[in-house]
Amino acid sequence: MxxxxxxxxxxxxxxxxxxxxxxxxxxxxxxxxxxxxxxxxxxxxxxxxxxxxxxxxxxxxxxxxxxxxxxxxxxxxxxxxxxxxxxxxxxxxxxxxxxxxxxxxxxxxxxxxxxxxxxxxxxxxxxxxxxxxxxxxxxxxxxxxxxxxxxxxxxxxxxxxxxxxxxxxxxxxxxxxxxxxxxxxxxxxxxxxxxxxxxxxxxxxxxxxxxxxxxxxxxxxxxxxxxxxxxxxxxxxxxxxxxxxxxxxxxxxxxxxxxxxxxxxxxxxxWLAHASTPRGRLILDAGAVTAILERGVSLLPAGVTAVEGEFIAGDTVEIMSADKKVIARGLVAFDSHEIPQMLGRSTKELAATLGAEYERELVHRDDLVLLG
Missing domain, CATH: 3.40.1160.10 (Acetylglutamate kinase-like)
Structure with a gap:
């Protein structure tokens, strides 16, 4: 340029x-x-x-x-x-x-x-x-x-x-x-x-x-x-x-x-990438990191290993790799207190045990932006 x-x-x-x-x-x-x-x-x-x-x-x-x-x-x-x-x-x-x-x-x-x-x-x-x-x-x-x-x-x-x-x-x-x-x-x-x-x-x-x-x-x-x-x-x-x-x-x-x-x-x-204020963090396993960075998919509970901070559905969260490198930001679909019971589990399993409202993404791809 x-x-x-x-x-x-x-x-x-x-x-x-x-x-x-x-x-x-x-x-x-x-x-x-x-x-x-x-x-x-x-x-x-x-x-x-x-x-x-x-x-x-x-x-x-x-x-x-x-x-x-x-x-x-x-x-x-x-x-x-x-x-x-x-x-x-x-x-x-x-x-x-x-x-x-x-x-x-x-x-x-x-x-x-x-x-x-x-x-x-x-x-x-x-x-x-x-x-x-x-x-x-x-x-x-x-x-x-x-x-x-x-x-x-x-x-x-x-x-x-x-x-x-x-x-x-x-x-x-x-x-x-x-x-x-x-x-x-x-x-x-x-x-x-x-x-x-x-x-x-x-x-x-x-x-x-x-x-x-x-x-x-x-x-x-x-x-x-x-x-x-x-x-x-x-x-x-x-x-x-x-x-x-x-x-x-x-x-x-x-x-x-x-x-x-x-x-x-x-x-x-x-706005999501540069102006929003993150209220918490989601830590991903290696497979989820690859899927987010290379395939542009939504973030599912199965790929999340830990949750940090207190937030409610609709807040901005940082999405991090296991070594705490921030790879993305997104608008989370669940409150922070709901997420621990969802970690590492498929959406079908969550729907069967917790109800149909849990059969969805933690962060939809349309509400997610990659950083760096």
């Missing part, structure tokens, strides 16, 4: 990080930075592409008005800063998009909106309707009410999940680093990487930790994870800096392009 995928993309998700929008820790929202990213979005819109913007910066934008000099560590102060910053951030975006006669909207998401299937569908419908109306949705994690238990943790992963949610043709991460390097950019001899064919090709690189500005929560590690999610689901990814964003989106050989290799699946299976 070449960079022609960048210029041919009809539906694009762009994520911009806090450090790109605010500069050093504690500084105010940078109006010029907002103007630059809006101009890049407008450039895409002018060629007919639909764009969703995933924007960090709410907490960072709220620091200066509250007299804070660094990102607070406690959740309550983070939420307060986000509450102040959200309004400042969206007002600045609306002002800049109006220069291009474009309408923008604010969409706040929590993890629940992506990991729960009904919420996922609602978010999907809302975004698709906004795009059909010509609106540029601006998405952020709902930091003002989020808790540690329901946070995405970084907007890189959120952007990757949004790209799956709307079936994007391209995911773009705009960072304070202009590309992926084979070592931390501050190290002598570090080289920028223009093209990544497979994520496995860079697994031995020293890619560093969190961002340098101190106002974000991600870093290069989360960007690689975003690439893993999006490319594995058929969506290529471009990593670039705000300074180079316009040129990169025009097809210039700047930044790092991550080729996609996964095949586009249904929205439902993409």
């Amino acid at each position: 070449s960079r022609s995928a960048v210029t041919s993309a009809k539906r694009v998700v762009i994520k911009i990080g806090s450090s790109s929008l605010t500069g050093s820790a504690g500084s105010a929202l940078d109006s010029q930075a907002v103007s630059q990213i809006v101009d890049a979005v407008a450039q895409l819109r002018s060629r007919g592409a639909e764009v969703v913007l995933v924007s960090s910066g709410a907490i960072a934008a709220g620091l200066a008005p509250l007299g804070l000099t660094t990102r607070p560590k406690d959740l309550a102060t983070q939420q307060a800063a986000a509450s102040v910053g959200q309004g400042l951030l969206i007002a600045k975006y609306n002002e800049n998009f109006s220069r291009h006669n474009l309408v923008s909207s604010q969409v706040l998401l929590t993890t629940e909106d992506v990991v729960r299937r009904s919420h996922y569908q609602n978010a999907q419908q809302t975004l698709n309707k906004l795009l059909s109306l010509g609106v540029v949705p601006i998405i952020n994690e709902n930091d003002s009410v989020g808790t540690q238990e329901i946070r995405f943790g970084d907007n890189d992963r959120l952007a990757a999940l949004v790209s799956l949610l709307i079936g994007a043709d391209l995911l773009v991460l705009v960072s304070d680093v202009d590309a992926l390097y084979d070592a931390p950019p501050s190290h002598a001899g570090a080289k920028a990487i223009s093209f990544v064919d497979h994520i496995a090709d860079i697994e031995n690189f020293d890619i560093g930790g969190a961002g340098s500005a101190g106002v974000g929560s991600g870093g290069m590690v989360t960007k690689i994870e975003a690439a893993r999610i999006s490319t594995g689901a058929g969506t290529p990814m471009l990593l670039t800096s705000l300074t180079n964003a316009a040129n990169a989106l025009a097809g210039a050989e700047v930044g790092t392009f991550f080729a996609s290799h996964g095949t586009r699946s249904t929205s439902r299976l993409l």
